[in-house]
Amino acid sequence: MERKPFQWPQPLAGNKPRVWYGGDYNPDQWPEEVWDEDVELMKQAGVNFVSVAIFSWAKLEPREGVFDFDWLDRVINKLGSNGIAVDLATGTASPPMWLTQAHPEVLWVNDRGEVCQPGARQHYRPTSPVYREYALNLCRKMAEHYKDNPYVVAWHINNEYGCHNRFDYSEDAERAFRKWCEERYGTIDAVNDAWNTAFWAQHLNDFSEIIPPRYIGDGNFMNPGKLLDWKRFSSDALLDLYKAERDAVLEIAPRPQTTNFMVSGGGTLLDYDKWGYDADFVSDDPYFTPGEEHLDELAYAGSLMSGIARKNPWCLMEHSTSAVNWRPINYRCEPGELVRDSLAHLSLGADAICYFQWRQSAAGAEKWHSSMVPHAGPDSQVFRDVCELGADLNKLADEGLLDTKLVKSKVAIVFDYESQWATEHTATPTQQVRHTYEPLAWFRALADNGITADMMPVRGPWDTYEAAVLPSMYILSKENSERVRNYVANGGKLFVTYYTGLTDERDHVWLGGYPGSIRDVLGVRIEEFAPMGNDFPGAMDHLDLSNGTVAHDFADVIGSVADTARVLETFKADKWTGFDGAPAITVNEYGDGKAVYVGARLGREGLAKTMPELLEEMQIEAPKGNGDVLRVERADETGENRFAFYFNRTHKDVKVDVDGGTALVASLAQVDEGGNTATINPNGALVVKL
Missing domain, CATH: 2.60.40.1180 (Golgi alpha-mannosidase II)
Known part of the structure; x- marks a missing residue:
């Protein structure tokens, strides 16, 4: 794939580059007399960048074909004339009522055939030609009207694609899925091979027999190859819509453009790394995880965004000053976390720090979501912290921070969206193991030992690092298997865990013993899995290791170890289990490099305790410091x-x-x-x- 050249929003005329600072601004929620106060408070806080008109379609086009830009002109002129740049949205994230009443065929459909009614947001079908016609028309009108506006420095295309309409099972989607399969595979025989339709008599005679993976009854099992392709298609369908909206704007009014991803510890709705190839600069909406992993998960997500950006600056488009509104319990930020969290993202390459939203809503679905100006007003600790952060960002810009990028770590942890999608299937060795669990555990365990790792998507240059981790990388294509082989042969230091390399990109098992495509690199041959749990009395729920750590949920039955490999740790268990003395962690010499294999789920604590031995074995020096x-x-x-x-x-x-x-x-x-x-x-x- 060819990547779009990096482009970053440039400062307003006469201004020098700063860290972009601000958030979503929704003046259409407020009477116009509030706008002047907003601008004055923004200047007080050091705000220089706001996103406008994200959910404003109904106000921009109140009736079909009737457009009203006067109010938005006044807002943008107030902002720009006071030195506040505008990230202008296309307004297409939430179709207005007049559109859905005139064309109910744009509404998305769930897997049971139920139509999603308007009343919230993102109630459109990504593949609907009718929705696309109206959305692209709005995009062009916005571009034509603002193409010469000096205060618009970037385009904000749509918003959080797929947040609510990731999967649409309508007839429009069915036709698009068939076309996608034909473009991907060429022939129906290739589809049959990829999906192994010989199983359960699912053979397809032609592309017209392909249907979305609609509801098949509780307790039944969808074809895993088809389901994996459906997730790929759904990401690509939204990406195709994004590119259409993007191009409609850029053909008329070229500006750096972006759309906001949702990258976090568990954010795998779309293949955001693939999407990153089509944005001029990438943006993210990460929200903190309450509790003890708050900072680590936030840093993990920021590092992954840096990997998606390939170390170019990225935009923190949304995060929260305190509580969100969409969890069952909406925990507030602790004192200090507002500033600390933003600085953490900044450290990991975000040259724009923005929040949802500027002023907390007085009504509506997000009225309890914290904002830069809370319900309490500017006489509040939140706003004082917002002002403190603005001053900090300006000071760092003055000192030259914008001339720097995130320094490359010694260690890359590899992340793969498709491996996560494949492990979500209900017919797997265990539902307690997902790809996303292991990368975060490794990130935290390395941090416990003084190493801040780089998160790197599987398409990225992970094989240029001193050491790389493949954490439960369920899917390993032939191409990536060769990358692994070449990396280690040429001196790379590789860490591989259980649940890695089990299938190829079609979700077909690599035969001959796991991990089939890279057994020679690791020097182990796994014959069987040993999932663990406590859902049945007397079932094995853990395994002890010889170094004092404990494995839960999953262990490998390593049947043989190559002559080039050494066993570093073994399992300790009752003899009747067959695990007592069996290999748990090994290291193999391969070419000029080494590969460690961790054959059980140790969790963050077990990995942290094991890490010093593994780092010493691989001759990786931990930086000065400690895990605190x-x-x-x-x-x-x-x-x-x-x-x-x-x-x-x-x-x-x-x-x-x-x-x-x-x-x-x-x-x-x-x-x-x-x-x-x-x-x-x-x-x-x-x-x-x-």
Whole structure:
């Protein structure tokens, strides 16, 4: 695939580059007399960038063919004349009532044939030609009207594609799915082979017999190859719509364009890495996970966004100042986390820090979602923190942060959207194992040992790192199997876990013993799996390892180990289990490199305890520091202009060595007397120029 050249929104005329700072602005929710107050408060907070008109279709086109841009003109002119740039949305994320009443055929359909009625948002079919006609018409009208506006610095195409309409089972989708299958496979025989339709008499005679994976009854099992392709198709169908909207705008009014992804620890709705090839710059809407993994999961998502961006700057398009509104329990941010979380994203390559939303709604479905200006108004801790962050971002820009990028780590953890989709199937060895669980566990375990890893999509250059981790990479295509083989043969240091390399890209099992396509690289041959659980009395629910760690949920039955491999750890169990003394963790010499295999799910704690042995075995030196602090570094191409970010991962005060640098930003942190060390409080952050 060819990647679009990177383009970043440029500052308004006469302004110097800054970290873009702001959020979604919805002035159409408020009387016009509030707008002037908004602009003054934005200036006070250091806001220089807002996204406008994301959900404004009904106000932009109140009746079919009747357009009203006057109100938006006034808003944009107020913003721009006060130095606040506009990321202008196409407005297509939520079709108006007049459209769905005139054309109910645009409404998406669930797997049981039920039509999704309007009343929320994203109630359209991505493959509907009728919806596309109206959406592209609005895109063109917006582009024609604002093509010469000097305050519009970027296009915001639609919004969070697939958040609510990822899967549509309508007749439009059926026709599009058939076409997608024909383009992917060429012949119906190739489809039959890919889906193994010989099983359960599912043979297809021609493409007209292909239907979406609609409801087949509770407890039944959908064809896994078909279901995997359906998920690929659904991502591609939305991507095709995005490209159509994008092109409609850019043909008339070229500007850097983006759309907001939803990349997080569990955010696998779409193949966001594939989408990244079609954006001028990539954007994300990550929301914090409450509890003890808050910072780690946030850093994990930021690192993955940096991988999707291929280390170019990316935009944090939405996150929250405090509580969201869509969880059963909407936990607030703890004191300090508003600033700390934003600095963490900044450290990982986000050169734009934005929130949903600017002013908290007084009514509507998201009225309890926190904002930069809360219900309490500017006389609030949230707004004071917003202002503090704005000042911090300006200071870092003045010191040259925008000339730097995230420094490459020693270790890349590989992430694969399709492996996650395949492991979601209901007919798998265990429902307790998913691809997404393992990368986060490795990220946290490495952080516990002082290493902040880079998250890297499987298409990315993970094979250029000193070490790489394949964590439960269920799917390994022939191409990626060769990448693995060449990487290790040429001196790479590879960590591979259970549940890796079980199938090819068609979800066909690699035969001959697992992991079939890279057994020679790992030096192990797995004959069987041993899932574990407690849903049946007396079933094996864990396995002890010789190093004192404990495996849960899953273990491999390693039948043989190659002469080139050594066993590092074994299982300890009652003899009747067949596991006592069996290999659990191995290392194999292959070419000029080494490959470690971890044959059980150890979780974050077990991996963290095992990590020192594995790092020593692979001769990987952990950076100076400890697991209480997450350290991230940004630098320019020469390495002379460097910034170190330190984040407290604990709920106790921690000390850090500031490496002789100058502290620029200290949020809940204090530089100690002498300037060589600093104390960072819980939820604190420190930014040092080295």
